[in-house]
Amino acid sequence: MAVRRIKPNIRSERFEQSRALYRDVLGLTEQPGLDWILFFGTDQREVQLSVMGQDLKSTVYPDVSVEVDDVDAVYARAVEAGVEIVYPLTDEEWGLRRFFLRDPGGTTVINVTQHN
Structure with a gap:
């Protein structure tokens, strides 16, 4: 068994403000997500964080x-x-x-x- 990646999940109901921080301020790329979870990262698969509601x-x-x-x-x-x-x-x-x-x-x- 191997670990492929570890990523933090940040809880937030303020998705637009989260987009502004992680995409616009920190320069991460927003990746495809779902209605209740956003993904931000880079071209390296291992670099990712999630912003999620419930x-x-x-x-x-x-x-x-x-x-x-x-x-x-x-x-x-x-x-x-x-x-x-x-x-x-x-x-x-x-x-x-x-x-x-x-x-x-x-x-x-x-x-x-x-x-x-």
Whole structure:
């Protein structure tokens, strides 16, 4: 199993102001997103951040996304280790297979994903 990228998820309901900051001030490129999430980055796939309102499917907000090449293996290890799963392993209609887990400190929710 390999980690492909780690990216922060910034919560905001002020998408136009976020666009102004990340695109116009910091010079990041806005990439295709969804109604509830914006993506900003560069030509390097590893450089990306998300600005999101409430997650479309989950009532829990993920602070960080970790993209892996085998989400099923990570899920199995998390369950075996007794890690708190706060959103079940799910195939989303927008092309991700993902689950959320809680950081041992109790505050960070991590969105573990794999592109289908």
